[in-house]
Amino acid sequence: MVDVNRRRLLTGGAAALAAGAAVTQCGAAQSATPAGFGHTVEPYYGEHQGGIATPAQAHALFVALDLVPEGGRGARETLAAVLKLWSADAARLTQGRPALADTEPELAHRPARLTVSVGLGPALFERIGLAHRRPPTAIDMPAFRTDRLDRRFCGGDVLLQICADDPMVVAHTARVLLKNVRAMTVQRWRQSGFRTAHGADGSGATMRNLMGQVDGTSNLRTAAEFDRFVWDDGAGQPWFAGGTILVVRRIRAEMDTWDELDRASKEFAMGRRLDTGAPLTGTRESDPPDLQAQVNGIPVIPPNSHIALARPVHEGERFLRRPYNYDDPPAAGATTDSGLIFASYQRDPARQFVPVQQRLAGADAMNPWITTVGSATFAMLPGVAEGGWLGQGLFG
């Protein structure tokens, strides 16, 4: 191979060699490399996959794939092969080591908190002959009144979620993981998202979405909260202990009409101030909203504002929000195609996510300005033990 290519190079085309031409070289001398944040590493092995409790990285790519079993190989074997490959590659890439047979190893040295997280679609369990091992919480979402779903952003057998603080790392990781399984999969959809760049905001403040709102104030934070609301305890399927259910919704922001709305109306629709993110009854983002407060008999926070409806009616409705913004080329004639890749993680979406989303679909004052155009559910596998592989317990 070397020789063939070498010969091709030596004989190919007109040799417009710049021999003897006056050529200057302006490269600066290379100096010792100070450490950037790119060397920061998230653990790969553990009870849970990374990319869920991990503080959100600046960039995320969500890729849904469908399995394409080859030849005599069944869907179950195909899935196992995909999961083994990804486990081996992700164990290395997340630690800043090139994947096995990585053809661009130089792109692997600064993982920038890379995490790779993998989930399985609810319908896949039956296809692989393991319907009896599906976690009972892994279900497709019901139709919500306000959904305007585009099949291009729905469903999928397998989800690959890649997050890092450097878009180069996300791109290289996606390349490695997707090409290694290309004979066994087809990509169904791909969504790329971002938050404020790592280090741009020194404060660690809650992210804003592209509508300008502080987004995700009320969220899970402690390990006890994750144990209670996010991580599966294995009661439904012992093999799934340590996993969780992801609901990923693509929510388009109707920026053209949103931008016509005056500021006060935007704040009433949300129930929070745009500047500080504080509830309309408070002064700081962290102030609890006072849904009882009235002025002249009128609620200060409208009862159909987003925060009034999105708040859990009881503790059991809490879940983890880990959203990313997207901003893609718009359709012909449109100005903007942006919005939120809303990713929520919970033990049981039917009890945690669905009731909240039903309230929002029914009455959220934000509804005129947000449209859900994509939806998918995935059973995010438990974490990998050293020497093991993703989803091993499902097959065991």
Next chain:
Amino acid sequence: MVDVNRRRLLTGGAAALAAGAAVTQCGAAQSATPAGFGHTVEPYYGEHQGGIATPAQAHALFVALDLVPEGGRGARETLAAVLKLWSADAARLTQGRPALADTEPELAHRPARLTVSVGLGPALFERIGLAHRRPPTAIDMPAFRTDRLDRRFCGGDVLLQICADDPMVVAHTARVLLKNVRAMTVQRWRQSGFRTAHGADGSGATMRNLMGQVDGTSNLRTAAEFDRFVWDDGAGQPWFAGGTILVVRRIRAEMDTWDELDRASKEFAMGRRLDTGAPLTGTRESDPPDLQAQVNGIPVIPPNSHIALARPVHEGERFLRRPYNYDDPPAAGATTDSGLIFASYQRDPARQFVPVQQRLAGADAMNPWITTVGSATFAMLPGVAEGGWLGQGLFG
């Protein structure tokens, strides 16, 4: 408007108010904000537009627009209106101040070295009745043998180039600038690019592309080089002094076949080592390639390697390279759609860029693995003086 919306909120839908429910609030107390790099500002006013000599930011968006003159307004007036709006908005946004009538002002406070750069397509000058004022260097590129152009990434009346170290800033700036001109323009194409995240690599090393190569070692660096090779001196059109010509090419990387190539062959095709970026005759990236060196009568750097052909045959072929990587959703059935948004800036592409590109199209050993699928040329306007507006001299 406030009243109408307020009423709508109060009366809309079932009031699923979480009154009296047990609600916990986990927000951390807000602390004083340490400065992140987001507050770093690039100057707006000056002899040249930003985003050209500016050290490349981590994120870039290139949007080509066509003018759609409204009603009785001519193309020339339309263009002037667009340029005035953009000048006023960019002067504020680049300095971390919301645009006039910015509907998401909170997204404007950390510009992260935002630059906004505007150029005009060669054909536009005739359409606006100013053919006699077109810089003679502003020409469409000739067809190159290896071009496989897709009209979706070619041409355009006006280019808007937005660069910043934070993708949130790029998205917000694009939203503001594009919506303000939406009645006068249609978006023709949009390309989004990235480099290593700001701060991920502490070394300030030359960027890598997604093929794993160090990309852009040989580049212009000093003010004297910019004056000589980049900035127009007004000899052709006095109004254009301080401007430059951008050639932006979308170069798809044929990753599937590239990744099959062995490492030695990749290095012969480029003429540089993949690990250090050093020429095959050197040990450091900054070492000048020795194109005469031979081993057993065979050139160490193949004469049709990329660096041998891309190097200027004479000084007059030098130009500024300021490329970005792209990684977009692939076409159905494909694994990857990635490559380079190759942006080169020069006084006169016919004398600087074209001869180099003709050599490359004729014989570059990299040609089997790179395909140019988009091409456009823009006369990047001179900088704006305080109180003035972009392109004012063209109309004056």
